[in-house]
Amino acid sequence: xxxxxxxxxxxxxxxxxxxxxxxxxxxxxxxxxxxxxxxxxxxxxxxxxxxxxxxxxxxxxxxxxxxxxxxxxxxxxxxxxxxxxxxxxxxxxxxxxxxxxxxxxxxxxxxxxxxxxxxxxxxxxxxxxxxxxxxxxxxxxxxxxxxxxxxxxxxxxxxxxxxxxxxxxxxxxxxxxxxxxxxxxxxxxxxxxxxxxxxxxxxxxxxxxxxxxxxxxxxxxxxxxxxxxxxxxxxxxxxxxxxxxxxxxxxxxxxxxxxxxxxxxxxxxxxxxxxxxxxxxxxxxxxxxxxxxxxxxxxxxxxxxxx
Amino acid sequence: xxxxxxxxxxxxxxxxxxxxxxxxxxxxxxxxxxxxxxxxxxxxxxxxxxxxxxxxxxxxxxxxxxxxxxxxxxxxxxxxxxxxxxxxxxxxxxxxxxxxxxxxxxxxxxxxxxxxxxxxxxxxxxxxxxxxxxxxxxxxxxxxxxxxxxxxxxxxxxxxxxxxxxxxxxxxxxxxxxxxxxxxxxxxxxxxxxxxxxxxxxxxxxxxxxxxxxxxxxxxxxxxxxxxxxxxxxxxxxxxxxxxxxxxxxxxxxxxxxxxxxxxxxxxxxxxxxxxxxxxxxxxxxxxxxxxxxxxxxxxxxxxxxxxxxxxxxxxxxxxxxxxxxxxxxxxxxxxxxxxxxxxxxxxxxxxxxxxxxxx
Numbered sequence: 001x002x003x004x005x006x007x008x009x010x011x012x013x014x015x016x017x018x019x020x021x022x023x024x025x026x027x028x029x030x031x032x033x034x035x036x037x038x039x040x041x042x043x044x045x046x047x048x049x050x051x052x053x054x055x056x057x058x059x060x061x062x063x064x065x066x067x068x069x070x071x072x073x074x075x076x077x078x079x080x081x082x083x084x085x086x087x088x089x090x091x092x093x094x095x096x097x098x099x100x101x102x103x104x105x106x107x108x109x110x111x112x113x114x115x116x117x118x119x120x121x122x123x124x125x126x127x128x129x130x131x132x133x134x135x136x137x138x139x140x141x142x143x144x145x146x147x148x149x150x151x152x153x154x155x156x157x158x159x160x161x162x163x164x165x166x167x168x169x170x171x172x173x174x175x176x177x178x179x180x181x182x183x184x185x186x187x188x189x190x191x192x193x194x195x196x197x198x199x200x201x202x203x204x205x206x207x208x209x210x211x212x213x214x215x216x217x218x219x220x221x222x223x224x225x226x227x228x229x230x231x232x233x234x235x236x237x238x239x240x241x242x243x244x245x246x247x248x249x250x251x252x253x254x255x256x257x258x259x260x261x262x263x264x265x266x267x268x269x270x271x272x273x274x275x276x277x278x279x280x281x282x283x284x285x286x287x288x289x290x291x292x293x294x295x296x297x298x299x300x301x302x303x304x305x306x307x
Numbered sequence: 308x309x310x311x312x313x314x315x316x317x318x319x320x321x322x323x324x325x326x327x328x329x330x331x332x333x334x335x336x337x338x339x340x341x342x343x344x345x346x347x348x349x350x351x352x353x354x355x356x357x358x359x360x361x362x363x364x365x366x367x368x369x370x371x372x373x374x375x376x377x378x379x380x381x382x383x384x385x386x387x388x389x390x391x392x393x394x395x396x397x398x399x400x401x402x403x404x405x406x407x408x409x410x411x412x413x414x415x416x417x418x419x420x421x422x423x424x425x426x427x428x429x430x431x432x433x434x435x436x437x438x439x440x441x442x443x444x445x446x447x448x449x450x451x452x453x454x455x456x457x458x459x460x461x462x463x464x465x466x467x468x469x470x471x472x473x474x475x476x477x478x479x480x481x482x483x484x485x486x487x488x489x490x491x492x493x494x495x496x497x498x499x500x501x502x503x504x505x506x507x508x509x510x511x512x513x514x515x516x517x518x519x520x521x522x523x524x525x526x527x528x529x530x531x532x533x534x535x536x537x538x539x540x541x542x543x544x545x546x547x548x549x550x551x552x553x554x555x556x557x558x559x560x561x562x563x564x565x566x567x568x569x570x571x572x573x574x575x576x577x578x579x580x581x582x583x584x585x586x587x588x589x590x591x592x593x594x595x596x597x598x599x600x601x602x603x604x605x606x607x608x609x610x611x612x613x614x615x616x617x618x619x620x621x622x623x624x625x626x627x628x629x630x631x632x633x634x635x636x637x638x639x640x641x642x643x644x645x646x647x648x649x650x651x652x653x654x655x656x657x658x659x660x661x662x663x664x665x666x667x
Binding site: 003004007008011015105108109112113114115118206210211212213214215216217218220222251252255256258259260261262263266267270 | 347348349350351352356380465471496497498499500501502504505506507508509510511512514515516518519521530531532535539549553554555663664665
């Protein structure tokens with residue numbers, strides 16, 4: 001029983017990590033009032049960049065850095081088109097996803113069918129050997145801890161720091177922020193680049209750790225799940241964490257329950273993680289006022305300086 | 308430009324336009340256009356990858372006599388009919404639709420384009436201009452089952468399934484029959500991930516199966532993720548559609564390899580010769596459409612048994628689905644000595660006794 005519990009918790013953490021990384025990035029982007037639907041595309045760019053560089057240089061650290069660079073690069077394309085040129089953000093984001101899928105497939109054509117050694121798992125002297133807690137908490141790879149660390153940093157930054165206050169101001173009323181002398185465009189560029197970096201990391205986690213290989217479209221829609229998590233968590237970091245864990249847990253449980261041989265139709269079980277996560281997040285954020293309070297008022301609106 | 312000149316020019320154009328009708332077209336000048344649609348990406352290193360290798364093989368074989376086009380990631384729904392119609396409208400005279408779910412859309416598209424020939428993989432509906440072709444994957448599954456039955460210590464194997472269409476059901480049943488032939492107490496657990504391709508989910512499904520005591524993993528999905536997940540835990544597994552040894556050198560026992568190339572070349576030749584007819588092809592070991600990767604990571608006696616099983620199937624001595632076969636409820640589905648016919652195989656929607664779980 002303990003083994004099953006450990007397997008369940010480990011799988012949950014693994015499955016939630018790419019979602020958490022991508023969603024944390026998107027949360028920052030949306031908090032400053034920008035909607036970037038290109039998460040899936042940036043994740044794929046990160047996945048192929050990480051795999052290709054890690055494979056060619058035999059250094060996974062360089063792969064991770066390449067993934068960040070690829071994510072930022074795609075995010076900057078989005079920023080130029082949607083922020084500077086003020087194209088429709090929804091359409092630009094969708095285009096970015098389509099571009100990322102196609103471009104990663106093109107770059108990845110030569111890397112299909114090559115195995116990779118997964119990212120090394122952290123081994124801590126005493127902690128990793130603890131029963132239950134050891135395998136569940138102290139034997140993951142570096143990206144798992146980075147995801148949690150980044151989430152805490154983002155949460156702290158948004159809530160407790162001056163920078164967070166500025167970000168929220170830009171997201172809630174860019175004209176007011178601008179009038180106060182803040183560089184709205186520069187802040188949005190930085191946030192979009194940060195979102196790209198985290199989506200790239202999420203991709204790196206996919207191709208270097210989750211399933212250590214490159215396969216076309218290997219993210220299989222996880223970018224969209226991350227986007228949905230941000231909205232359903234009502235733009236609050238720690239609820240994002242709950243959403244990601246919940247999704248990861250249901251993902252594993254829906255598979256586990258099927259293998260038990262209960263007569264529940266498999267298409268229904270496949271839908272459970274999605275339905276379940278939406279229901280839970282809607283329930284915990286059912287207070288309309290709260291949502292209005294947290295929803296960045298300028299979400300998706302272009303900013304035009306009138307000076 | 309003066310009017311006279313213009314009339315002359317018009318006349319010349321008209322003459323030029325009628326000219327080709329008088330001179331028969333040179334055949335080499337217009338290659339036969341052939342279209343392919345794939346359900347997954349060509350980079351899946353599995354199902355669609357093998358179809359695309361076969362396409363490339365045919366393109367190489369015929370050189371500039373043919374021109375191939377492919378569309379990947381085509382969803383198994385109404386969109387696929389649009390893609391098929393587009394390919395036909397672009398002048399493709401032979402179109403290969405390479406997934407089960409394209410079946411009805413292939414027929415619909417074929418009705419609209421009676422001059423185009425269609426080839427539908429793994430389906431059972433045909434028309435005057437629609438052929439079907441498939442591989443007897445279950446032959447390979449039976450051999451896998453024999454190996455699993457011999458090697459499994461817990462007697463429980465895990466099957467990462469995709470969508471419970473007859474082809475997948477046949478695969479599970481054949482695997483189970485193979486296991487039972489060497490271990491009457493064997494059992495098989497399965498998970499349908501409801502997709503042909505989703506690497507992380509495929510891997511997670513393999514983990515969930517291993518968490519429930521399955522110590523041999525086989526898969527009916529298109530990426531090497533389940534094999535990798537098994538390798539990470541030191542559990543033996545089978546590759547799918549293509550030799551995946553590289554992903555798990557000490558894990559892969561064998562893999563069923565789909566060999567579509569010779570079939571594609573033959574059908575293209577038929578069109579070039581004007582001999583194309585609607586047919587139904589279902590080849591296995593005997594026709595070379597199915598191959599097993601070299602048996603590895605198993606003791607010699609198991610290897611010998613696997614080889615002799617494969618030889619028996621190839622020679623037609625072992626028909627795999629031979630009675631007595633009982634289903635999950637214990638009812639005899641196939642009486643002793645009776646061999647299931649292809650029609651019954653293609654409509655298979657019940658599970659052999661020993662498999663745990665229900666079809667969704």
